[in-house]
Amino acid sequence: xDNHNDFFLDETADAPAxxxxxxxxxxxxxxxxxxxxxxxxxPRPRRHRVRNLLIWTVIIGLLVLAGVFYVRYLNPYAxxxxxxxxxxxxxxxxxxxxxxxxxxxxxxxMGDSTxxxxxxxxxxxxxDSLARRIQALSxxxxxxxxxxxxKYYGTLPWRGASKNVVTAIR
Numbered sequence: 001x002d003n004h005n006d007f008f009l010d011e012t013a014d015a016p017a018x019x020x021x022x023x024x025x026x027x028x029x030x031x032x033x034x035x036x037x038x039x040x041x042x043p044r045p046r047r048h049r050v051r052n053l054l055i056w057t058v059i060i061g062l063l064v065l066a067g068v069f070y071v072r073y074l075n076p077y078a079x080x081x082x083x084x085x086x087x088x089x090x091x092x093x094x095x096x097x098x099x100x101x102x103x104x105x106x107x108x109x110m111g112d113s114t115x116x117x118x119x120x121x122x123x124x125x126x127x128d129s130l131a132r133r134i135q136a137l138s139x140x141x142x143x144x145x146x147x148x149x150x151k152y153y154g155t156l157p158w159r160g161a162s163k164n165v166v167t168a169i170r
Contacts, residue, residue: 071153076165078151083121083164087138087145090131099124099160100131104147123149124160134169146170 083106090102103120125131137145148168155163 073152073154073156076150076152080167081149081151081164082146082170083123083149084144084146085121086142087134088120090125090135090138092131093161094157097158097160099126099158100128100134101125101161102131102134102166104145107144121164122162123147123164123166124162125166126159130166130169134166137169 083104085104085106087102087104090100092098093101101122101124103122106121125134134145134147137143146169147166148170149164149166152159152163152165155161159165
């Protein structure tokens with residue numbers, strides 16, 4: 001064999017059987033020591049602090065956004081609220097998500113003679129059967145109805161255009 005490369009062993013020479021005894025063999029199982037490592041200690045793994053900080057910032061930001069979305073759109077801040085009055089209109093509206101939207105003149109607003117009547121109570125009915133019952137009960141004009149509803153901070157397209165969502169009637 002040619003002796004032009006120092007990395008190859010001469011097969012004719014009496015080579016030791018173990019790779020630790022031969023100083024000419026390269027051992028690939030041990031990592032190379034860096035200049036910052038002290039002798040006698042294992043090398044420290046490198047940390048990518050900027051990448052870890054960015055990952056944790058994104059995770060915390062997503063958790064905060066999920067919490068804000070839950071509080072604003074999915075968690076009602078008023079449950080089992082009641083409004084009693086006269087339903088003036090109820091109709092099915094929407095381009096993609098069809099929901100029943102209605103307005104009601106409340107007894108409280110109509111009975112208060114010290115303030116000027118400002119506006120009707122608007123509500124959304126997500127269920128078709130509940131909307132049909134409200135329509136049937138409000139058919140003779142002047143019939144009083146009590147609506148039980150939930151109030152949300154924000155509206156969602158599939159829930160309706162109003163922040164007041166009717167859950168039951170009395």
